Amino acid sequence: MKKHIYITGRVQGVGFRHFTRKNADKLGIKGWVKNLPDGRVEAVFQGTESEVKELIERCKDGPVSSYVKDIDVTDVDESKDHNSFEVIL
Known part of the structure; x- marks a missing residue:
């Protein structure tokens, strides 16, 4: 299963990307997370x-x-599989 996530609120400058990567690693989730210019966090x-579901x-x-x-959670149609979980700067 692959999901595309947009998270809104006070989610930048509070360690949200590190939190997401740490929890993804614990759960065995692959993908990525990054900050967006509009203040949201985006992830796959x-x-x-x-x-x-647990990571969400x-x-x-x-x-x-x-x-x-x-x-906001949507399905991902891309066929590329991820090998790890990355924080994109």
């Missing part, structure tokens, strides 16, 4: 259905100093 999660749930809480207002 690839893994089993239960792993991806963890992102709803985020790191302690964050505030997640909304998470």
Whole structure:
């Protein structure tokens, strides 16, 4: 399963990308996460259905100093598989 995620709220400058990578690594999720110029965080999660759902749930809480207002999740149609989880700068 592969999902494309947009996270809005106070999600930049609070360690959100590091939080996401740490949790992705714990769950065995592949993909990437990055900050967007408009203040959102964008990510792609690839893994089993239960792993991806768990990471999305963890992102709803985020790191302690964050505030997640909304998470938009859509299916990804790309065929490229990811080998690891990266933070894109």
